[in-house]
Amino acid sequence: MLDRFTMPLTHRPLLLIARYLSSRRVTPDQVTLGTFLVGMASLPLLAFEYYAFALIAIVLNRLGDGLDGALARLSGRQSDAGGFIDIGLDFVFYAAVVLGFALADPEQNALAATVLLFAFIGTGTSFLAFAIAAKAHNVERPNFPQKAFYYLEGLTEGTETIIALVLFCLFPQHFPWLAGLFAAACIMTTATRLWGGYWTLRQYNDH
Known part of the structure; x- marks a missing residue:
């Protein structure tokens, strides 16, 4: 929901960093893998309840997400392979945080975490399944032309997910309630994406 507003704000800072990395012969795939490994450090940090350090790892991962x-x-060096590995590792990272x-x-968090992972399955699969069909029909993506695949919008997108992960770390004692609320928003996103995606593709099939 908020990505169309936040992405333009990050364009210039990311471009400046990208220019520096390019001058150092750093490749996009190296950035993708490096930020993923930084983000995955949050898993053991969270497990041992080092929430402040986990938050740093999460924020660094998300800041680096658009850099590749x-x-x-x-x-x-834009490629389908790069877009594929980027989004694939993103979903692994999200699941690792939960x-x-x-x-x-x-005892306190397992049920809420399970419900949130269930909701993530819905948002992830509806997002990626539509991207495959959209590419086959050459569906345009006017709000996100820089993406390697069709970016299907919804109530919970990248910005909302970042906010949720940050709140989880800042208020870990309230994780069950926060995760439940975010899971509900993700389920709503899945429903609207399935409905909207179905009827969008039906228009192409009918023609």
């Missing part, structure tokens, strides 16, 4: 794409565009909270306090 900016670097790819700058260096002319797992970290479940491990930190299984």
Whole structure:
């Protein structure tokens, strides 16, 4: 919901960093893997309840998430392979954060974490399944032309997910309630994406 507003704000800072990395011959795939590994450090940090350090790892991962794409565009290295590994590792990272909270306090957090992972399955699959069909029909993406795949909007997008992860770390004692609320928003996103995506694709099939 908020990505169309926040992404333009990050364009210039990411471009400046991408130029520096390009001058150092850093590749987009190296950035993707590096930020993923930094983000995955949050899993053991959360499990051992080092929430402040986990928050740093999460924020660094999210700050670096758009950097690989900016670097790819700058260096002319955009590819389906890069877009694929980027989004794939993103979903692994999201799941790892939720797992970290479940491990930190299984008695309190496990059920909420399970519900949130269930909701993530819906948002992830509806997002990626539509991207595959949209590419086959050459569906345009006017709000996110820089993306390597069709960016299907919804109530919970990247910005909302970042906010949720930050809140989880700032208020870990309230994780069950926060995770439940975010899971409900994700389920609503899945429903609207399935409905909207179905009827959008029906228009292309009918023609």
